[in-house]
Every structure is written in structure tokens, then in C-alpha cells.
Amino acid sequence: MSYLETTKNVYKEAALTPDVGLCCTTNPIWELPGLKIPKIMQEMNYGCGSTVHARDLTNNPKILYVGVGGGMELLQFSYFSRQKSGVIGVDVVDEMLEASKKNFVEAEQQNTWFKSEFVNLRKGDALNLPVEDNSIDVAAQNCLFNIFKAEELKKAIAEMYRVLKPHGRLVMSDPTCEQPMNETLRNDERLRALCLSGSLPIAEYVKMLTDAGFGTIEIRARKPYRILDPKNYSTDELIYIESIEVAAIKDPMPEDGPCVFTGKAAIYFGEEDYFDDKKGHTLLKNQPIAICDKTAKALTDLRRNDIFISESTFHYDGGGCC
Helix, strand or coil, rough: CCCCHHHHHHHHHHHHHCCCCCCCCCCCCCCCCCCCCCHHHHHCCCCCCCCCCHHHHHCCCCCEEECCCHHHHHHHHHHHCCCCCCEEEECCHHHHHHHHCCCHHHHHHHHHCCCCHHEEEEEEEECCCCCCCCEEEEEEEECCCCHHCCCHHHHHHHHHHHHHEEEEEEEEEEEEECCCCCHHHHHHHHHHHHHCCCCCEEEEHHHHHHHHHCCCCHHHHHHEEEEEEECCCCCCCEEEEEEEEEEEEECCCCCCCCCCCCEEEEEECCCCCECCCCCCCCCEECEEEECHHHHHHHHCCCCCCCCCEEECCCCCCCCCCC
């Protein structure tokens, strides 16, 4: 049985019998006026972070969400896109689509603003999305892409890139791991189905996105997720896994390479009121500004003693230099 078939079976079971601990769930339950999340959706909340960010969701965007789970994030997205088929949910598991559909009926009863027709559920594969080219403003997936091996991951990212409009956003939450896994763990199909044995280092994860053509990458959060330990897994040492939230924006690729924001900031503290590098970056005196890693290197290379560059915080919430 292939790892993709194993994944289908794992999530078929999770659709038929909700498994609260399946993904060590850390998705926030958004506290928004008039939004109520049915308990069943919370129990089927199989993610490792959040892909719902209000600043991505202005002007009634067309939204695609791949891997529907119990429908919680689809409901949250619908809060910002209250239009018929404003949110498209794609899943390859029939039982998960059916469970999500039922959960929306309960959501309608608890939320006067919500209609099930806001969500268009489609049977489909992340590697062959049933969505038109350049038709989506915000595409999202949560704790899904890390099941894929390298070639399938490249294809899944390329599919997301294909369906996005220019300047559209791919918002993702996935486990990452800097420690190499032994061969037994890497080949454990159930671990891969749980997005664990496929975890990539952040640098490789970002490179996958920029290689696909995304010109801007925002790392929005990086937080503890799981420990794989010798008592419960086939490993000789503790393996620490983090959850990372990333937005990849379909901007044109700059000639000097992508803009990757890892949470660095620059502070100018010189004698003048501001510093202008003549390349589009103006730093006001003692006013921190978020900068991409490329700009951080360029400013560092100036070797000035009146500009401070912070380390990567791996937290970015907009307002950057580029």
C-alpha cells in the first residue's frame, strides 16, 4: 500500500470517528463577532496552526482550501467571504467531504449569517486540483503538504500556484524539522500520513516555494509542535518538530531573487532624521522596520555603525520593506 493510500485510510477513519488528538491540534478557535464553531468541528480540527488571517481576506476574496477536515477553517473563511461558492473545499476522501457537509448543517443552526452554499465542496486531489487557472485569491492548506514526498510536494505547490491569481496568496501551516530522521522513520507510512516523517527544514520548505515562482515569502509564526521520542517511535534520540505558518505570494520574481521575510527588523540610530539606501528602503530614526532577508544582507554589507539588524524572529505580520 502506498503512503498516499495510507493517508486516505487514516483520514477516512478520522472522518468516521473523530480523533481529537490526531494532529496535536493547535489551531486557534477564532473569537469573532457572531461566529460560533460547532463542537464536532473542533473535534475534527486536524491541523497544526492556522491559515485564516484577516489581512488576507479583504474585499470578498475567492478562497480555496485543500484538505477540508471537519470544516472549521472553511467556516472561518466563509466569515470573511459571505457569497455563494466563495470558499471552495477540496478533499480526496469521500467520508471527510460527507462529514464536513453534515457539520455545515449544524453550523447554519448556530450562525445566523452562515449558509452552506457559501462553501463549494469538491472531490479532488491536491496534485490535480479541480479548479480553473488564475481564479483564486487565497489558497490554503493546513498540515497536508508534509505528507508528500519531494516530487509530489513540488506538484502540489505548482497546482496551488496555477490556480492563484497574480498577487494571490498561498497560506500554509505545516510541521518542520531541522533534525534528520533515520530511514525507518522516513519510511513509516503512518507517520507520513500524520505529516511527521515528511517534515522539511525551513530553508528547504521555502526553496520549494520560491522554485515554484512565488516572489514573496512571509514566515508568520514558528512554534513548538511535537516530540518524537525513543519510547514511542523508532528513533535513538529526541526529534523536535515545529509548526510553521507561511504565506507565499504570487508576486513577480525580483531580478535579484525572492523577498523572504523571516521576522528580521532594521533600526537606524544615526545623526540624521532618516537613512535612505537609494534602493527603495527608508529607515526613520529609531523606528523599527520589518525587512526581508535579502535587504538585511544588503544593509549589513554597508558596514555602517548606525544601523542595527535583528536576528530572525520567525514572526512576521506585514508592513515590511518590499
